[in-house]
Amino acid sequence: xxxxxxxxxxxxxRQMILEGxxxxxxRGYDSSGFACINATSKLASVKTQGGIQQLNLKIATQEMGxxxxxxxxxxxxxxxxxxxxxxxxxxxxxxxxxxxxxxxxKSIAVVHNGIIENFVLLKEKLQLAGHHFVSQTxxxxxxxxxxxxxxxxxxxxxxLSVVTKLQGAYALLIISEKYPDYLIAVRKSSxxxxxxxxxxxxxxxxxxxxxxxxxxxxxxxxxxxxxxSGTDYHVYNYFGxxxxxxxxxxxxxxxxxxxxxxxxxxxxxxxxxxxxIIDTVNFLRGNTAAVxxxxxxxxxxxxxxxxxxxxxxxxxxxxxLIGEYFMQEIAQVATQSFLASEFRYKxxxxxxxxxTIIISQSGETADSLEALRLLSxxxxxxxxxxxxxxxxxxxxxxxxxxxxxxxxIAVASTKAFTSQIAALYIFAHWVxxxxxxxxxxxxxxxxEELFVAGEILENSxxxxxxxxxxxxxxxxAKYKNFIFLGRHISFPFALEAALKLKEIAYIxxxxxxxxxxKHGPLALIDAQTPVVLFSCLDEVIYKKLYGNAQEVKARSxxxxxxxxxxxxxxxxxxxxxxxxxxxxxxxxxxxxxGLVQFFVYQIALLLERPIDRPRNLAKSVTVE
Ligand code: G6P
Numbered sequence: 082x083x084x085x086x087x088x089x090x091x092x093x094x095r096q097m098i099l100e101g102x103x104x105x106x107x108r109g110y111d112s113s114g115f116a117c118i119n120a121t122s123k124l125a126s127v128k129t130q131g132g133i134q135q136l137n138l139k140i141a142t143q144e145m146g147x148x149x150x151x152x153x154x155x156x157x158x159x160x161x162x163x164x165x166x167x168x169x170x171x172x173x174x175x176x177x178x179x180x181x182x183x184x185x186x187k188s189i190a191v192v193h194n195g196i197i198e199n200f201v202l203l204k205e206k207l208q209l210a211g212h213h214f215v216s217q218t219x220x221x222x223x224x225x226x227x228x229x230x231x232x233x234x235x236x237x238x239x240x241l242s243v244v245t246k247l248q249g250a251y252a253l254l255i256i257s258e259k260y261p262d263y264l265i266a267v268r269k270s271s272x273x274x275x276x277x278x279x280x281x282x283x284x285x286x287x288x289x290x291x292x293x294x295x296x297x298x299x300x301x302x303x304x305x306x307x308x309x310s311g312t313d314y315h316v317y318n319y320f321g322x323x324x325x326x327x328x329x330x331x332x333x334x335x336x337x338x339x340x341x342x343x344x345x346x347x348x349x350x351x352x353x354x355x356x357x358i359i360d361t362v363n364f365l366r367g368n369t370a371a372v373x374x375x376x377x378x379x380x381x382x383x384x385x386x387x388x389x390x391x392x393x394x395x396x397x398x399x400x401x402l403i404g405e406y407f408m409q410e411i412a413q414v415a416t417q418s419f420l421a422s423e424f425r426y427k428x429x430x431x432x433x434x435x436x437t438i439i440i441s442q443s444g445e446t447a448d449s450l451e452a453l454r455l456l457s458x459x460x461x462x463x464x465x466x467x468x469x470x471x472x473x474x475x476x477x478x479x480x481x482x483x484x485x486x487x488x489x490i491a492v493a494s495t496k497a498f499t500s501q502i503a504a505l506y507i508f509a510h511w512v513x514x515x516x517x518x519x520x521x522x523x524x525x526x527x528x529e530e531l532f533v534a535g536e537i538l539e540n541s542x543x544x545x546x547x548x549x550x551x552x553x554x555x556x557x558a559k560y561k562n563f564i565f566l567g568r569h570i571s572f573p574f575a576l577e578a579a580l581k582l583k584e585i586a587y588i589x590x591x592x593x594x595x596x597x598x599k600h601g602p603l604a605l606i607d608a609q610t611p612v613v614l615f616s617c618l619d620e621v622i623y624k625k626l627y628g629n630a631q632e633v634k635a636r637s638x639x640x641x642x643x644x645x646x647x648x649x650x651x652x653x654x655x656x657x658x659x660x661x662x663x664x665x666x667x668x669x670x671x672x673x674x675g676l677v678q679f680f681v682y683q684i685a686l687l688l689e690r691p692i693d694r695p696r697n698l699a700k701s702v703t704v705e
Contacts, residue, residue, distance in 0.1 A: 083108060083165060083166060083167045083168055083180070083192075083193065083194040083195075083286075084102060084105035084106070084108040084165065084166050084194060084285070084286040084287065084290070085163065085164070085165055085192045085193070085194050085252055085253075085254045085273070085284075085285065085286050086098050086101040086102050086105065086163070086164045086165075086254075086283070086284070086285045086286070086290045086291075087162065087163040087164070087192075087254040087256075087264050087266060087283070087284040087285070087309075088160075088161070088162050088163075088264075088281065088282070088283055088284075089160070089161050089264045089281065089282045089284075089309045089310065089311060089312070090160060090278075090280055090281025090282060090311070090312065091160060091280055091281065092160060092281065093158045093159065093160060094117070094158070094159070094160060094161075094162050095115060095117065095140075095157065095158040095159075095162060097283075097294070098115060098162050098163070098164040099115065099133055099136065099137065099164065101164070101283070101285055101290035101291060102133050102164045102165070102166050102290070103132075103133040104289045104290055105166060105285065105286060105287055105289060105290050106132055106133060106166050106694075107490060107492065107699065107700035107701065108166065108168065108194075108286065108287070108699055108700060108701050108703070110131075110132040110166055110168070110694055110699075111130065111131070111132075111167055111168055111169055111174035112128065112129060112130045112131060112132075112166070112167040112169070112174050112175070112176070112178065112179035112180075113128065113129060113131065113132055113133055113135070113136040113164070113165060113166045113167065113179060114126065114127060114128030114129070114136065114164065114165050114167075114179045114180045114181050114192070115127055115128070115136065115140075115157070115162065115163070115164045115165075115181075116162065116163055116164075116181040116190035116192075116256060117157065117158060117159030117161060117162035117163075117256070118159045118160075118161045118162070118256055118258070118261045119156045119157065119158060119159045120156060120159065121156070122258065122261045123258065124183075124187060124188055124189075124190055124256065124257070124258050125156060125157045125158075125159070126157075126181055126183075126190055127139055127140055127143060127157055128165075128176060128179035128180065128181060129176050129179055130174050130175055130176050130179060132166060133166065140157060143157070144157070161256060161261070161262065161263075161264055162256070163181065163190060163192050163254040163255075163256055163264070164192065165179075165180035165181060165192035165193075167179055167180055168699045170196055170219070170704060171196070171200070171217060171218050171219040171220075172216060172217030172218045173217075177215055177216050177217075178216045178217055178218050180192040180193060180218075180220060182216060182218060182220045182221040182223070182224050183215075183221075183224050184212075184224045184225055184227065184228035185212055185213050185225065185228060186228070188228075188257060188258040188259065189224050189227055189228055189231075189255065189256070189257040189258075189259075190224070190255070190256050190257070191220060191221075191223045191224045191227070191253060191254070191255050192220075192253070192254045193219075193220040193223060193251055193252070193253050193254075194251070194252045194271045194272075194286055194703060194704075195249060195250035195251035195252060195253075195269075195270065195271040195703070195704055196219060196249045196250055196251075196704050196705065197219040197220065197222060197223065197247055197248070197249045197251060198219075198248045198249035199246075199247070199248040199249070200219035200220075200222045200249075203222040203226065203246060203247075204221075204222050207222060207225045207226070207229075210229075212225040212228070219249075223243065223247070223251075223253060223255070224255075226243045226246055226247075227239060227240075227243055227255060227257070230242045230243055231257065231259055231260075236260055236263060236265070236308060237308065237317065237321065238321075240265060240267060240306050240308075240317075241306075241317075241319070241321050243267075244267060244269070244304075244306070244319060245319075247269070249269075249270075250269060250270035250271045250447065250703075250704060250705070251267065251268070251269050251270070251271055252266075252267070252268050252271035252272060252273040252286055253265075253266070253267040253268075254266050254284060255267070262310045262311065263308055263309065263310050264282075264284065264308075264309040264310075265306065265307070265308055265309070266284045266301065266306060266307045266309065267305075267306040267307075268301040268302075268303065268304070268305055268306065269303060269304050270303060270447070270450075270451075271286070271447075271703050271704070272286055272287065272300075272445050272472075272473055272703060273285075273286060273301045274286075274287070274288055274298050274299060274300045274301060274471075275298065275299040275301065275307065275309075275314065276288065276290075276291035276294060276295045276297065276298060277295060277297040277298070277299060277312075277314075277328055278294055278295035278297065279312075280312055281294075281312060282309050282312055282314055283295065284307075284309065286703070287445075287701075288331050288471050289488075292331065296330055296331045296332075297328050297329075297330065297331070298328070298329050298330075298331045298471065299314075299316070299326050299327070299328050299329070300326065300329070300471070300473075300476060301316065301326065302316075302318070302324065302326055304318060304319045305317060305318050305319070305324060305326070306319075331471055332470060332471075344686075345491065345682075345692045345693050346490040346491040346693045347491035347493060347495060347585070347678075347682055347692050347693055348679075348682060350489055350490070350491055350495045350496045351495050351496070351542070351675055351678045351679055351682065352539070352542075353486075353487070353496050354495065354496050354499045354535065354538055354539070354674065354675055355535040355536065355538055355539040355675075356535075357485060357486050357487070357496045357499055357500045357503070357535075358499060358500070358503045358531050358532070358534065358535035358538070358671075359532065359535060360485040360487075360500075361484060361485045361486075361500050361503040361504055361507070361531075362503065362507065362528045362531050362532065364483075364485045365504065365507050366507075366524075366528055372482065375480060375481050375482065375483070376464060376480040376481070376482055377464075377479050377480030377481075378436065378462065378464070378479075378480055380515050382436075382462070383511075383512055383515040383516065384515055384516055384517075385434055386414055386434055386435070386436050386512070387414070387415065387432075387433070387434040387435065388414065388415050388416065388417070388432055388434065388435040388436075389408050389412075389414050389415075389416040389417075389435070389436050389437075389438065389512075390416070390417055390418070390419060390432070390435060390436070390437040390438070391404055391405065391416070391417070391418040391419070391437075391438050391439075391440055392418070392419045392420075392421050392424055392437060392438070392439050392440070392449060392452045392453075393418070393420075393421060393439065393440035393441060393446075393449055394420065394421050394422060394441070394446050394448055394449055394702070395494070395580065396442070396494040396497070396498045396577060396580065397440040397441050397442060397446075397449070397494075397497075397498075397501065398418060398419075398420050398421070398440070399498070399573050399574070399576050399577040399580070400440055400498055400501035400502055400505065400577075401418035401419075401438075401440050401505075402418045402572075402573030402576070403502060403505070403570060403573045403574060403670055404416070404418070404438075404440075404501075404502070404505035404508075404509070405417065405418050405573075406569070406570045406667060407505050407506050407508075407509035407667060408505075408509050408512070410509075410667060411506075411509040411510055411512075411513045411518075411519070411667070412509045412510075412512035412513040412516065412518065413513070413516070413518060414512060419452075420448075421439075421446065421448035421449040421451070421452040422448040422705075424452045424455075425448060425451050425452050425455060429455060429459070431459045431460075431461060432461070435461065435462075436462050436463075436464065437453075437456050437461055437462070437463050437464070438463075438464045438465075438466050438482075438508075439452065439453045439463060439464070439465050439466065439467075439474055439478060440466045440467075440501055441465065441466070441467050441468075441472070441474055442467065442468045442469070442484075442486070442489060442494055442497035442501075443467070443468070443469055443472060443700065443701040444465060444467035444468070444469045444472020444473060444474035444475050445469070445472050445473055445474070445701050445703050446701065446702050446703070447702060447703050447704050447705050448702075448705060449474065450473055450474055450477070451705075453465070453474055453477060453478055454477065457477065457478075457479075462479050462480075463478040463479050463480075464478055464479065464480045464481060464482060465477075465478035465480075465481040465482070466481070466482045466484065466501060466504060466505070466508075467481060467482075467483065467484065468483070468484045468486050468489070468497050468500065470483055482504060482508065484497065484500035484501055484503075484504050485500055485504075486499070486500035489700075490693065490700075491692070491693045491700075492584070492693065492694055492695055492698050492699065492700045493580075493581055493584045493585050493692075493695065495674075495678050498577065498674065499538075499671065499674055502670065502671050502674075503531050503671070506527060506530075506531060506667070506668070506671075507524075507527060507528070507531070510523065510524045510527045511524070530664065530665050530668055531668070531671075533664060534664055534665075534668045534671045534672050535671075537661060537662055537664065537672040538671065538672055538673075538674055538675040538676075539675060541659070541661055541672065541673075541675060541676045542675045542676055542679045545659055545676060545679075545680075546679070549679060549680055549683050550683055553657060553680070553683075554680065554683035554684050554686075554687055555687060557611060557641075557657075557684060558586075558684045558687040558688055560588070560609070560610070560611055561588065561589065561609075562588070562589045562590070562591075562609070562610045563579075563582065563588060563589070563590045563591075563610065563611050563612075563613060564590070564591050564592070564593065564602060564605060564606070564610055564611070564612045564613070565578055565579040565582075565590055565591070565592040565593070565612075565613045565614075565615070566592070566593055566594075566595040566598065566612060566613070566614045566615070566626075566629060567592075567594065567595060567614070567615040567617075568594055568595040568596060568617060568622050568625060568626050568629070569617050569619060569622045570617060570619075570666070570667065570669060570670060571615040571616060571617045571622075571626075571669060571670060572594045572595070573670070574615055574669075574670035574673065574674075575592050575613070575615050576592050577670075577674075578613070578615065578673075578677045578681070579591075579592040581677065581678055581681045582681045582684070584695050584698060585681060585682065585685040585690055585692050585695050586681060586684045586685040586688055586690055587688070587690060587695070587696070588684070591605070595614065595625070595626055595629035596625065596629070598629050598632055598633075599632065603632065603636065606633055606636040606637075606638040607636070607637065607638065608637055608638070608639055610638070610639070611639045611640075611641055611656075612633045612638050612639065612640050612641070613641045613642075613643070614626065614629070614630055614633070614640060614641070614642050614643070614651075615643045615670075615673060616642065616643060616644040616645060616648055616651060616669070617666065617669060618645055618663065618664070618665075618666035618669050619666050623648060623651070626651065627648075627650055627651050627654075630642065630651055630654050630655075631654065634654050639656050640654060640655050640656050640657075641655065641656065641657045641658070641659075642654070642655035642657070642658045642659070643658075643659050643661070643673050643676070643677065644658060644659070644660055644661070645660070645661050645662070645663050645669070646660050646661065646662055646663065647663065659673075659676055659680075661673060661676075
């Protein structure tokens with residue numbers, strides 16, 4: 082996925098667009114570009130492989146060189162402009178494939194976030210009609226389609242005609258020399274919003290691009306487009322009817338604090354987790370009435386709930402898998418977690434008395450959002466558990482619960498995961514309380530348990546920090562493959578830990594429920610493949626895990642163990658061991674979270690990986 086930013090107003094806006102884009106680089110960062118209508122009403126543009134830093138460099142080089150004509154025709158700034166950062170889907174990352182894309186005469190520029198699914202067919206037709214294509218992208222077809230349509234139609238009719246031909250998901254920004262005062266923004270499925278200030282209008286994939294300029298936001302409805310001219314904007318639906326989406330006050334303002342002295346955002350975010358747990362608990366217990374209103378589920382509905390379903394992707398799916406144990410053990414509700422990308426395409430059953438909670442840090446992940454829409458369409462009650470208050474999921478679900486992680490910048494999720502776990506733990510207690518299973522005292526105890534878990538999370542990093550940096554990470558950084566094992570609640574945690582190692586260190590990990598070891602993976606055990614085993618505090622599960630650890634050692638395996646202090650037998654088997662104090666068994670994953678993230682971070686550091694922005698990944702995946 083990509084990000085788009087546009088501007089219409091009285092100021093020269095190149096700098097503002099580039100600033101906005103750099104705040105959205107979490108969405109993709111393999112190439113970038115800018116186009117404007119300049120003072121001579123000409124389309125001027127620049128694009129490059131690489132992020133905003135490379136784009137700035139290219140602009141500086143161009144402006145120092147001779148390419149700027151004395152007539153000002155090529156001047157690369159204007160009061161109407163669009164910009165883009167890309168995360169390649171169609172066509173590798175090159176200067177040519179970077180956005181904006183143009184029509185045959187280079188008088189129309191288009192930037193796009195999403196995927197035009199039928200672009201091959203459209204491209205063939207356009208080529209047959211004589212259009213000349215230069216890139217491998219799906220986006221370029223939009224510029225050529227628009228070129229044809231504005232020859233004969235009004236601007237509004239031309240946009241309508243283009244969108245009837247497009248299949249897929251898109252947030253498009255378009256400018257053209259024919260309409261030098263108009264910025265066109267089109268939305269289907271991919272997010273897009275307007276920032277409305279006194280004398281200017283911003284448009285972007287995410288409010289973060291303009292939060293320092295205005296707090297007045299219009300979230301464009303799905304399948305709508307807007308024609309912006311100066312500070313005037315007219316929004317239309319896909320039937321060509323004028324619509325009036327409300328202007329809302331954006332209350333979610335995260336201004337970047339920078340890395341606060343840490344080498345990477347990821348490390349800073351690892352260390353913010355204790356604070357995030359405290360904030361989550363305080364927010365949920367201090368604003369119970371407001372939160373209940375936001376959740377929008379009556380006590381009667383809660384009492385009547387028979388099933389809870391969690392849906393998410395990546396780390397958020399792992400949080401749901403852990404949340405399953407909370408809901409089942411604490412609230413005694415049958416609970417199941419689904420991967421959004423699978424759920425969407427499975428046969429859909431409408432379950433009675435079922436609440437579905439969509440878990441998503443960003444609230445924008447395409448698969449999760451579409452799963453939510455599927456449920457809404459069949460009138461199933463939904464709640465979005467999200468970190469971004471202004472996100473599509475928060476707006477579209479029946480109710481929402483906001484996690485209190487603050488802005489998470491590193492692509493690999495750390496503190497957002499922790500805040501999801503803390504929120505789910507409290508939510509399970511609320512459900513149990515509504516069903517009359519526990520008292521207020523138990524809820525207060527749950528808050529205390531979370532505070533203690535946060536304390537342990539941070540203390541364990543401090544306890545092992547020097548050893549990991551000096552000895553443990555350098556030793557393990559040389560291994561090419563790992564096996565991660567967990568059982569019961571520690572299995573989804575093992576999945577999350579494995580994901581971290583894959584994402585930021587690019588090390589292959591196979592992760593299994595430990596009970597499955599003998600059904601295949603035992604064949605992989607040798608001294609060259611360290612096995613990382615995450616223990617549990619449940620006595621029965623612990624004994625089983627101990628058995629699995631013995632199976633590994635009996636085959637000359639190398640064992641790294643995350644264990645609890647009284648688990649002497651398991652500790653004795655380990656080649657490397659990290660020991661944690663005893664907590665409520667359901668919070669075992671939470672206390673291990675910080676240390677495993679820190680361990681993985683140090684390995685990635687030694688391997689010189691771009692930790693905050695791993696290759697091929699993006700933080701918010703708004704395409705399928
Ligand atoms: C991407 C990110 C992951 C994240 C997943 C789901 O893959 O790289 O860190 O867990 O999306 O994102 P969400 O915003 O829905 O939690």
